[in-house]
Amino acid sequence: MDNIGDLLHGFQVALTGYHLMLMVVGVLFGILVGVLPGLGAPNGVTLLIPLTFTMEPVSAIILLASMYWGALFGGSTTSILFNIPGEPSSVATTFDGHPMAKQGRATEALSYAFLSAAFGALFGVVVITLLAGPAATFAHKFSSPEYFAVYFLAFACFVGLGGASPFKTLVSAGMGFSLAAVGMDTISGSLRLTFELPDLIKGVSFLVAVIGLFGIGELIATMEERLEFRGVHARISPRDVLKTIAALPSYWVVLVRSSLVGCWMGITPGGPTAASFMSYGLARRFAPRTGEFGKGVPEGVIAPEAADLALGIPGSATAAVMMGGLMIWGLHPGPMLFVDQKSFVWGLIASMYVANVVAVVLVLFTVPLFAAILRIPFAIIAPLIVVVCFVSAWTVSSSPFDLWLAFLFGLIGYLFKKCEYPIAPLVLAMVIGDKAEDAFRQSMIIHGGSLGAFWSNWLCGTIMTLGFVLLLWPLVSSALQRTKSPPASAGG
Amino acid sequence: MEQHDPSASRALATRRTLEVIAAALALAFGATIILGALEYRIGWGERGPEPGYFPFWMGMIVVVGAIGALFEALFARRHADAPMAINADQARRVALFLLPMLGFLVLALIFKLGLYVAMVAYMLTVMLWQGRYRLPAALAVSFGTAAVFYFMFELWLHVPLMKGPVEAWLGIH
Known part of the structure; x- marks a missing residue:
C-alpha cells in the first residue's frame, strides 16, 4: 500500500501552522454560514473562492473543505436550538435534537450531534483513504435508473408506519411531491402548476418551505402554549460535554450503521440530505424504543449527524462550485488528479483528518456558548428568530414572494402540528421529488417506457428490491408479531 | 378521559373542527394540483410518463389522503372525546404573535x-x-x-x- 506513504506525506503538507490557521478560519466561517438558514455551504464556498485565487491550490482546498465542515456543524446547531435547520441536511436532526433542547438537554444534544458528525466524518475519511480510486469509478457507473433507485431507497427507509395516521402521511408526502413539481419541468420544458403566476416559474424552494414549516411553525406553536424554551434555566456546564463523550461509545451500532449509510450515499451520489433522512429512518426502525423517537432520544440525533458528514464529499451544489475553483487554480478535476497532483490530493485527504479534529475541538468548546443563546428572554429571541427566518427566505433567491411563502408555510406547519400531520414526509418529498421524477422519466426514455429499467442490472435491481423490502418491512414485522402473540395487541 | 380542565378558557375549536378544516384545506390543495396537472397530458406515452402524469397522481394521493383524514375526523372515535384543540386564550396569543409578523411583511413588501x-419596526413593536x-x-x-444584519x-x-x-x-446602498 503506497497509500500510507502518500498519506504521511500529505500530513506533512497539512500540519503546517499556516494550514492549521486556515482550518480554524474555515471552520469558524463555516459555522457562521451554517447557522444562518438559507445561507449554506454552497454560498460560503462561493464567497470564499475569490479569496483563494492567490493561494496555493492545497491551501485553498483546505480552507474550502474546512468551511464546508463548519457549515454542516453550524447547521445542526440551529436545528437543535431553534428547530430551524441551517442546512438542508440537518433537517433530520431537528426531529429529536429540538425536543432534547426543550427538555433542557441542549448541551447534550449538541455534543451528540458534533461528536457523531465527527465520527461519521472520520469514518468517511478512512474510507476515502482506502477507496479513493475505486469509489470514483463506481460513481461513474451511476445513470438515471440507479439514481432513481437510490432516491426510492432513501424514501422507503424513512417512510414507514410511524405513529401518524396513514392518511395524513399520504397527504403530507403527496403535498411534498406536488410542490416539488411546481415550475419548469426539466424533461419536457413545460411550466407545470404555475397557475399563470410568474413567481411560481422558478418553483417552490425547499429551503423556504423548511424555514416556514420548522422555524415559523414551531414559534407559533410555542407561542400558543406560552412555553418558553425550557432550556432557559438548564445549567450549562462543560461537564455535560464530558458526560456525553463518555456515553457515546454505547451507541456504537447506530454510529457505525449511520456512517456506512453516509458513505454509501456519498459514493452513490445520493447526497447528505437523503443520507441523513435514510439513516434516521433506519435508526428508528431498528431501535428498541421506536415509540420514543421524535421525543428526544440521543439515537435520533446521532443517526442523521453521523450519516450527514460521512464521506465528506460535498453535496452537489458545493461540489460544483469547488470544481469551478479547481479549474481556476489550474487543476483538472477527475481521476487524473491522483496521478498528476499527488501532493494536492493527499494533502487534502490528510487535512481532512486534521480539520476534523480542529472542527470538533472548536465546536465542543463553543457548545456552552451556543446553548447559552437559549437564555435570552423569549420576547427578544422570538422576534429575532422571525427576522432571521424572513431574511433567510429572502437570501434564497431575493424574491419577495418567498417571504409570503415562508409565512404561509409557517401557518401550514402550525396546522400540521395541531392535527398531528407528519411534516417530515413533506420535506423529504420536496427534497428528492424533483430529482426522483427526472431520474424516473429519464430512465423511461432510455428504456422505452418499460419499468424493467429498474431491474436491468444487478446494482439497480438490488437497490430497488431493498427499497421494496424496507417499505414493506413494517407490515411484515407487525404481521409476524401478531402471529407470534395473538392476544397481545388487541385494538390499536 | 373526558375530563376538561375547569380553569381553561372558552373553547374556540374542538379537535374535530380543526381536523375537518385541515382535511378540507388538503382536499382543496389536492384538487388544485389535479386541475393544474390536467393542463398537460397525464398519460403514459411511448417514452414513459408525460409531464402531467406525476403531478396528477400526486394530487390524487393528496385527495385520497384528505378524504381519508376527513372520514377519520368525522366518524372515527379517535378524536371524539379529545380535549379542545384551541381555546380563546391560546388563539389570542397566536394572533398577537402573527399580527406583528404580518405587519413586518406588509411594511417590507407591500409598502416596499x-x-x-x-x-x-417589528422588533420595536414586539419588545x-x-x-x-x-x-x-x-x-x-x-x-x-x-446593524448586525447590515454588517454581516x-x-x-x-x-x-x-x-x-x-x-x-440615508445614502446607504
Whole structure:
C-alpha cells in the first residue's frame, strides 16, 4: 500500500501552522454560514473562492473543505436550538435534537450531534483513504435508473408506519411531491402548476418551505402554549460535554450503521440530505424504543449527524462550485488528479483528518456558548428568530414572494402540528421529488417506457428490491408479531 | 378521559373542527394540483410518463389522503372525546404573535420599505408591546439587530437584502 506513504506525506503538507490557521478560519466561517438558514455551504464556498485565487491550490482546498465542515456543524446547531435547520441536511436532526433542547438537554444534544458528525466524518475519511480510486469509478457507473433507485431507497427507509395516521402521511408526502413539481419541468420544458403566476416559474424552494414549516411553525406553536424554551434555566456546564463523550461509545451500532449509510450515499451520489433522512429512518426502525423517537432520544440525533458528514464529499451544489475553483487554480478535476497532483490530493485527504479534529475541538468548546443563546428572554429571541427566518427566505433567491411563502408555510406547519400531520414526509418529498421524477422519466426514455429499467442490472435491481423490502418491512414485522402473540395487541 | 380542565378558557375549536378544516384545506390543495396537472397530458406515452402524469397522481394521493383524514375526523372515535384543540386564550396569543409578523411583511413588501426598516419596526413593536421592555432597551436591540444584519450581509457576505426609500434617503446602498 503506497497509500500510507502518500498519506504521511500529505500530513506533512497539512500540519503546517499556516494550514492549521486556515482550518480554524474555515471552520469558524463555516459555522457562521451554517447557522444562518438559507445561507449554506454552497454560498460560503462561493464567497470564499475569490479569496483563494492567490493561494496555493492545497491551501485553498483546505480552507474550502474546512468551511464546508463548519457549515454542516453550524447547521445542526440551529436545528437543535431553534428547530430551524441551517442546512438542508440537518433537517433530520431537528426531529429529536429540538425536543432534547426543550427538555433542557441542549448541551447534550449538541455534543451528540458534533461528536457523531465527527465520527461519521472520520469514518468517511478512512474510507476515502482506502477507496479513493475505486469509489470514483463506481460513481461513474451511476445513470438515471440507479439514481432513481437510490432516491426510492432513501424514501422507503424513512417512510414507514410511524405513529401518524396513514392518511395524513399520504397527504403530507403527496403535498411534498406536488410542490416539488411546481415550475419548469426539466424533461419536457413545460411550466407545470404555475397557475399563470410568474413567481411560481422558478418553483417552490425547499429551503423556504423548511424555514416556514420548522422555524415559523414551531414559534407559533410555542407561542400558543406560552412555553418558553425550557432550556432557559438548564445549567450549562462543560461537564455535560464530558458526560456525553463518555456515553457515546454505547451507541456504537447506530454510529457505525449511520456512517456506512453516509458513505454509501456519498459514493452513490445520493447526497447528505437523503443520507441523513435514510439513516434516521433506519435508526428508528431498528431501535428498541421506536415509540420514543421524535421525543428526544440521543439515537435520533446521532443517526442523521453521523450519516450527514460521512464521506465528506460535498453535496452537489458545493461540489460544483469547488470544481469551478479547481479549474481556476489550474487543476483538472477527475481521476487524473491522483496521478498528476499527488501532493494536492493527499494533502487534502490528510487535512481532512486534521480539520476534523480542529472542527470538533472548536465546536465542543463553543457548545456552552451556543446553548447559552437559549437564555435570552423569549420576547427578544422570538422576534429575532422571525427576522432571521424572513431574511433567510429572502437570501434564497431575493424574491419577495418567498417571504409570503415562508409565512404561509409557517401557518401550514402550525396546522400540521395541531392535527398531528407528519411534516417530515413533506420535506423529504420536496427534497428528492424533483430529482426522483427526472431520474424516473429519464430512465423511461432510455428504456422505452418499460419499468424493467429498474431491474436491468444487478446494482439497480438490488437497490430497488431493498427499497421494496424496507417499505414493506413494517407490515411484515407487525404481521409476524401478531402471529407470534395473538392476544397481545388487541385494538390499536 | 373526558375530563376538561375547569380553569381553561372558552373553547374556540374542538379537535374535530380543526381536523375537518385541515382535511378540507388538503382536499382543496389536492384538487388544485389535479386541475393544474390536467393542463398537460397525464398519460403514459411511448417514452414513459408525460409531464402531467406525476403531478396528477400526486394530487390524487393528496385527495385520497384528505378524504381519508376527513372520514377519520368525522366518524372515527379517535378524536371524539379529545380535549379542545384551541381555546380563546391560546388563539389570542397566536394572533398577537402573527399580527406583528404580518405587519413586518406588509411594511417590507407591500409598502416596499425593505427588510431593514421592517425589522426595526417589528422588533420595536414586539419588545415594547409584548415584552414590555423600556424604550431605550427596545431601541438598542432593534437598531442593533439591523446593524448586525447590515454588517454581516451587505459588507461581509456581499448578499444584499431588500432595501427601500429610507436607505436611499440615508445614502446607504
